[in-house]
Amino acid sequence: MYDAFYNLKKKPFQLNPDPEFFYNSAVHKRALAYLRYGLAQGEGFVVVTGEPGTGKTMLVKELFGTLRNENTVAGLMVTSQVGAEDTLRIIAATFGLSYDGDAKAVLLKNLEEFFKLKAREGKRVLLVVDEAQNLPVQSLEELRMLLNFELEGRSIFQVFLLGQDELRSTVQGSKMEQVRQRITAMYHLRPLESEETKEYIVHRLTTAGWAHDPEFTKEAFEEVYRHTAGVPRIINTLCDRLLLYGYLEELHVLDLEAVRLVIKEMEQDTVRVKPPSRQELTNVETPMYPIDSEGAVPIAGSLEERVVQLENLVLALRKTVQKERALLRKAILLQLDMDEAYSEPVDEV
Known part of the structure; x- marks a missing residue:
């Protein structure tokens, strides 16, 4: 759609985390350094927190990209509200171990044997827990106990916890003293600053093949920052809609007026609890604007x-x-929503 109009090789502001678009801002560079430092330590918890949309999952994908040539067996676990024993089952499943119907003792034994096997092969096992603020205290305790597994006096298992601000509150609780003692590094992701927001937008556009078409005015960048407060996910949503607007209006300069109009349209959009049915769509009446039939x-x-x-x-x-x-x-956006809601799952080949 707009990518062809602006001669882009792909959509620059898609919401799915794509490591190709990773922007190494000052705050993300520092967070990545903490992750790598924790990885070099090879033990304990490494904790990274931040508001929703600040780029925690993108950090993980970037880190995983750097692990390909290292002797690291990494697993990604996206959490939900689960009990302690279910947490062990999810970890077992993450590393391809038996988990269905196994008792807790069996789960622990299988995990310990797996960790030791990889250690003897000269590899380390790393578990990255995304959305870790959902973990109950008992699950954090189970993870802490897994950190006690050793081989010849060295740690053979490590955990990275990525979560929202609630995770910081959890680990600072009165019952989390032993968990805090096992934290080797902790960092909080902040949103982007105004100039970083501009650089972030330009970086994603350039990665997508942008040749300064459309051009963004200084005021447009400033308004994007004002509305999004520098949160990358919100920036992506706004800029995606802005490029769609530019395509439909055939604009090659996106200015303050264009950004404000798109923001207004987004704010006017009503949140649908569920997508409308096809029957409801066919019954929608399209407003008609009278035109003199005589043409004069x-x-x-x-x-x-x-x-x-x-x-x-x-x-x-x-x-x-x-x-x-x-x-x-609005019709295009509605159709995109409908395509997503009614798309059939396709088996991966």
Whole structure:
């Protein structure tokens, strides 16, 4: 769609974390350094927290990309509210071990044997827990106990915890003293600053093949930062809609007015609990704008009066075009939602 219009090789602001678009801002560079330091330590917990959308999952994917040539067996676990024993089962499944119906003692024995096997092969086992703020205290305790497994006096298992601000509150609780003692590094991701937001947008556009079309004005960058507060996920959502708007309006310069209009449209969008059915879509009435069927508009009076009438007519036509384009944008977004809601799962080949 807009990627072809602007000669982009791919969509620059997709929401799915793509390591190709990783932006090494000052805060993300430091967080990545903490992760690598913790990895070099080879033991304990490494904790990274941040608001939703600040790039924690992207950090993990970037880290995993650097582990390909290292002797590390890494597993990614996305948590939900599960009990301690279920947590062990999820960990076992993450590393391809038996888990269905096994008792806790069997799960622990299998995990310990797996960790020791990899250690004898000269490899380390790393578990990355995403959305770790969902872990109950008992599950954190189970992870701490797994850290006690050793081979010849050295640690053979390590855990990275990535989560929202609630995770910091959890580990600082009165019952978490033993967990805190096993934390080797801890870092909190903050949103991007104003200049970093501009650099982030330019970085993603450039990665997608951008040749300065469309051009962003200084005021447009500033308004994006003002609305998003520097949160990457929100920046992606706004800029994706902004490029769609630019495509439909055939714009090659995106300015303050364009950003504000898109923000207004996004704020007016109602949140749907569920996507509308196909029957509901077919019953939607499309607003019609009256046009003189004869194709002629009576204009009379003096020259000045006729000029005013023509200006009013042009203004009315512009408003009609703007309304129809706004409807077209909403229709495209609605269709994208419908395609996602009704798409059938496809087996991976």
